[in-house]
Amino acid sequence: MNSQKFSLEKLAQLVQGQCIGQLDLQFSGMASLESAQPHQLAFLNADKYLNEAQQSQAGALIVTADMQSQIPSQQNFIVVPNPYLAFAILTHFFEKKSVETGIESTAQIHPSAIISDTAYIGHYVVIGANSVVGEGTRIESQVKIDHGVEIGKDCFIDSHVTITGEAKLGDRVRIHANTVVGGEGFGFAPYQGKWHRIAQLGSVRIGNDVRIGSNCSIDRGALDDTILEDGVIIDNLVQIAHNVKVGANTAMAAKCGIAGSTTIGKNCVLAGAVGIVGHINIADNVTITGMSMVTKSISVAGSYSSGTPMLESGSWKKAAIRFKQLADVPLTQLVKRLDHMQSQIESLESTFKLRK
Amino acid sequence: MNSQKFSLEKLAQLVQGQCIGQLDLQFSGMASLESAQPHQLAFLNADKYLNEAQQSQAGALIVTADMQSQIPSQQNFIVVPNPYLAFAILTHFFEKKSVETGIESTAQIHPSAIISDTAYIGHYVVIGANSVVGEGTRIESQVKIDHGVEIGKDCFIDSHVTITGEAKLGDRVRIHANTVVGGEGFGFAPYQGKWHRIAQLGSVRIGNDVRIGSNCSIDRGALDDTILEDGVIIDNLVQIAHNVKVGANTAMAAKCGIAGSTTIGKNCVLAGAVGIVGHINIADNVTITGMSMVTKSISVAGSYSSGTPMLESGSWKKAAIRFKQLADVPLTQLVKRLDHMQSQIESLESTFKLRK
Amino acid sequence: MNSQKFSLEKLAQLVQGQCIGQLDLQFSGMASLESAQPHQLAFLNADKYLNEAQQSQAGALIVTADMQSQIPSQQNFIVVPNPYLAFAILTHFFEKKSVETGIESTAQIHPSAIISDTAYIGHYVVIGANSVVGEGTRIESQVKIDHGVEIGKDCFIDSHVTITGEAKLGDRVRIHANTVVGGEGFGFAPYQGKWHRIAQLGSVRIGNDVRIGSNCSIDRGALDDTILEDGVIIDNLVQIAHNVKVGANTAMAAKCGIAGSTTIGKNCVLAGAVGIVGHINIADNVTITGMSMVTKSISVAGSYSSGTPMLESGSWKKAAIRFKQLADVPLTQLVKRLDHMQSQIESLESTFKLRK
Incomplete structure (x- = not known):
């Protein structure tokens, strides 16, 4: 576990920003304008926060050059073209990171599994036959990695995640707690009034830099694979059904549900609780507003909505x-x-x- | 595990009610009017159930004084002003409670964690550094309590719950199975076509007497904390995003989702699957009907709705x-x-x- | 773990189909028309796929007699009246099945629990007092089976499932990862501005051949039981509140939510994210389209919808x-x-x- 202090000068260097003020001032964290204390760094990403910045007790502010001149109450600045991005980058230095490597004695790992020496495997983790865990990957306690699952380098898998269905994950994948990857798809053949289960033989392929929130369900494919391309980011409680394909860098907010065999393009943004029916195609660069019901393919980039507004x-x-x-x-x-x-x-x- | 019998007289005393009929009749449980047997107690909370009460085989009925005179088939009563409240109180006496204390030998507890002697820690629980578990709190098997988490007195945390993000919980908090508290908020800075993760540095603060259902996701804040005030009750599969604040005694039914930085007032009621966008304010005493989409702040107490009714x-x-x-x-x-x-x-x- | 090969003749026999072509051709799996290789079997369930079938590199095709004559590029067929059903049946033979029996040494099983000799209990499973696990049932690692739970024969319970509330499961029940069965219902009596918890004394009864997806919440009843009848199939992230009754062979797609005490008939189909309020009745043979909000009972079989279509x-x-x-x-x-x-x-x- 690290928990470091950084000087203003060092922090400015980390984001290639201009450092103004007391260069050796030490910072132990970041905070919002409103709650920041003198040992904390805050940021502004729009002029509308100038008043708040003026009142802030933050030790220094990350700002654009334009903003800096309008905050006379503050002496210490990191000046950058994109304060929000600089903030995003600096959060990583203040994050407490667990840095152990090795395998806890209570982990149950099948002899045929291949675990990198630089990986960490937590308590009560179970890893099945022929699985692979790559370099620098951290598997938190009580995770289940079923047989035939492969996990790349520098991934983070939080507690109680279940990875099954012979899923293959790329590098720098982050999966938050209690999510299920590779569970059985919902496939049944109706016959004579009963549902006949279709054993799901496909898998899940997840690219690099994919992020999946907590309590999500990402099902394995029926015959072919379910696919999340590089850079996809997914919030909590999201359902990805069997054989869905999600294009690179598409973002989905919490509670979205994508039904089977639907393809979503690259760089799309789905707001919260969007539902998309099965067997349709969504083009690249499509934005869908919250709680929309999508029942037809979308072939043209743009913004789409459904639902009705709230009334008394x-x-x-x-x-x-x-x-x-x-x-x-x-x-x-x-x-x-x-x-x-x-x-x-x-x-x-x-x-x-x-x-x- | 307790499983007790109580006399009619004793039960009446427990709810400060008037006991009518055979005072020493023994009861081993409670049931609905329809399915109750002679050793079970049932209740009525409205006159429309008088017919059903008349048919019921329950050994006794919890009623108001008015109701009692209208059920000649029954001889045994507990008479109270609020039968539903009396029923709620008595369920606790018939509930089977696990009463062990101590730490199961298989629990993995960091030496720096502080566990009360009167707490119970189940099998395969993992508790990280500098965590605290208070008096009388019950942690069921396979729970993960990450480093820096604090849990108050007389709490109940069911199996497979993950508590991370240095969350702080008050007293008498109940969290049901497979819920995640303190998971990473969904924060990314878009830059040059990619999503840059914002490490989440805030935490979660949960007041006293808060109840969270199963499979919920309560994310930690980005910089400041996500907050659930005293007496908040939350059903299953609910999403609370980073930096949401929920006011005291507000209730949320299953499948609600609250996006980031939204503030909800006190004593609100959200019916099932309500979605609320980020960065807005909901006043105190607001009711929102099921599946409503809330995209604007609500400043006046009252009832609000959206959606369209079902049709053939x-x-x-x-x-x-x-x-x-x-x-x-x-x-x-x-x-x-x-x-x-x-x-x-x-x-x-x-x-x-x-x-x- | 099995992973077998089958001859075309054998596969045809397994579905009582007519075998045409090279009877001893060996197959190691099934795939979609598009991705199938010569060692794989594919199927068609509609004439619109005839072109794709003509291009497919599959080693053989499952077809109807009518279809067969229209695919001259292919020499090997299994001819059946219902190719989709034949496909469903054959998937089971290609599925990799874990076939261990016995109890892993790390499982914690209460001495009073009864575990069949032919069951499998995975690592770090916890089973409480007076529970029962039937013949041929497979309990994956890290499952929690609380006291008084009964599980029938030939069931499959995946990792991190929590079964509590003295739930009783029939035979051939499949519950996917991280689902909670028998969690406490959301019952509170409001009194003087606070919520008074109603301890839930009912249970959950699940019939034979029921299938529940991952991350679902099936709550125990308040007084009587929550009931899923035989043959019910449920997808991921579904909420079933206390005292709901779901009739035989009803199917629910992902993200549905059924509020308390509602009764759903037999052979109903609920598409994704349907919400149904509490205390109503849905007749048999009702179909409800995706994301519909159901606020009133439905007494006539048929198809019902709500919501508004997507627009730019x-x-x-x-x-x-x-x-x-x-x-x-x-x-x-x-x-x-x-x-x-x-x-x-x-x-x-x-x-x-x-x-x-």
Whole structure:
């Protein structure tokens, strides 16, 4: 476990920023503008926080050159073009990292498994036959790595994760606690009123730099594999069904669910609780707003939405009843009728005037 | 493990109720009106169950004074002002409770952790450095308590829970199986087409008497802490993102998701699967109905809703198409046109009459 | 762990199909039409895949008699009336099965628990007092089986599953990783601004041939039991609240949530992320489309839906605002006004003509 202090000068160097003020000032952490103390570093990523910055007790601020001149109350700065990115980079230096290597005595590892000497395997981890754990990878306590699973270098697998279905993970993959990778896909053939289970023979392939949150379910494929390409990031409680493919650098917020055999392009952003039906394609660079229901393929990059906005419950009840009525109210025909009646009236009016 | 019998008189005393009938009748449990047997106690919380009560084979009924006179088939009663509350209280006496204390030999506890003598630590629990477990707290088997976590008195933590991120829990906190508290928040800085992870340096603070269901994800904060105040109750499969604050005694049903940095007031009720976007504020005493999508702050107490009601799928398809058409049908303008045409017609009619 | 090869003839026999072509051709697996290699078997379940079948490098195809004549590029077939069912059956022969029996030395089993000699109990499993594990059942590593739980024959319980609340499971039940069965229901009596916990005294009863995915929460009943009847199949991340009853052979896709005391009939199909409120009844043979919100009982078999379709976000914003306006726009009255004005206009027109 590390827990270090850094000078302002050192911190500026780490993000290739300009250091202004007391170069040897020591910092033990980062905090928000509001709660930062003199031994902590804070950041601004927009002008709207200038007032808050002015009030902040932070020991120094990460800012752009423009911002710096507008905060006379502060003497110490790290000046960079992108304060949010600099903040992201510096968080890693203040993070407490566990640095053990080796295998805890209580881990149960099949003799045929290959574990790198620089990996760490926690207490009560179970690793099955023919599995591989790469260099610098950290497997937290009580993880289950089933037979035939391969995990690359410098990965982090948190407690109670289950990896099964002969899943193959790349390097620098992070999987948070209690997530299941490679569980059986939901495949059943209906016959004579019963569901006949289809044993799932495909696997899961996860690229490099993929991040999966806690309590997610990423199912193995039925025949071919479920695929998460490099750089995909996934929040908590997300469902990825069998044979889904997610393109590189796509992000999914918590509670999304992707049904079987759907393909999602690269660089997409799915906000929270988006649901996507099976067997469709989503193009690259698509953004889908929160809680949207996607039932058709999307072939053009852009932003898509569904759902209805929140209302006070009394108003909502009226609007909801009228949504039902829409089934029997032909809206566009209604507009045509209006147009037609308007011309009838105008015709009456003009005839009338002519005959005055 | 206890499994006791209680006399009708004793049970009445436990809820400060009036005991009517055979005072020494023994009860070994509670059941619903429909399934209760003579050795079981049932309750009514509304007059609409009077018929069912009349048919019930329960050995005794918890009722109000008004109800009692309307159930001639029953001789044995506990009479109280609030039968539902009395029922809630008595369930605790019939619950089988595990009462062991001590640490199972297979638990792995870091030497620097402080475990109360009256706590129970189950098999294969792993507790990290500098953690604290308070008096009377029960940690079920296979739980992971990471370094720096503090758990108060008389808590219950069920199997496969992961507590990490240096979370601090108050007293009488109950966390059900497979929930993750303190997992890493979903924070990434986008830069040059990639996602740059922001190490999460905040923690989670949980007050007293908080209840969290199974398979929930409560993330640690990015810089400041994620906070659940005293008396918050949360059902299963709920997502609480980094830096969310939930006010005292607020209740959330299953499958709710609260995005980052949102603040929810006290005494709110969120029905199932409500989604709330990040960085907004919900006032105290707000009720949100099931599956609602909340995208804006709510500043006034009251009930709020979104979504559309269920329809037979054929009707729904028509209504759904017309929802799309709404984008091009200016509803309020349509009403104005109608009003305008109405006055044109009336003008025509009156002119016409004048000229008869 | 098995991993076998089968001849075409043997495979045809296993599904009572007609074998055409090189009877002794050996197969080591199954694959999709697109990715199959000569040692793999593929299948077609609809004519629309005939082109793909024609291109496939699969060693043989499972087809109907009609299809066979339309794929001249292929010489080897298994001909059956229902290729999808035949595929489902054959997957089981190619599945790698773990076949150990016995109890791993690290499992912690209470002396009063009864474990069949033909069961397998994995590493770090914890089994409580008076529990039962039936013949041929496989309990994967790190599972928690709490006291009083009974598990039938030939079940599969994957890692990190928690079974508590004295749940009773039938035969051939499959529960995937990290699911919680029998957790405490979300029951609280509100009194004087606080939530008073109702200890949950009911249990969970699960029939034969039930399948539950990963990361699900199936709560125990408050007084009576939560019930899943024979043949129910449930995908991942599903919430079943206390006292829900699910009828035989009903299927639920991922992320569904069923609130307390609701009864669902037999042979229903719930698509992904459907939400059903508490205390209602759903008839047999009901289909509910994805993400629907069900707030009322359904008494007639059929298909039901709710929600709104996806739109480009700009159009959606307009439609969403007009959904709000619906609260103040009386749609059906609007149609009536139109009808009325139409007759006024026609009356004016005819009077006008009469007087020409």
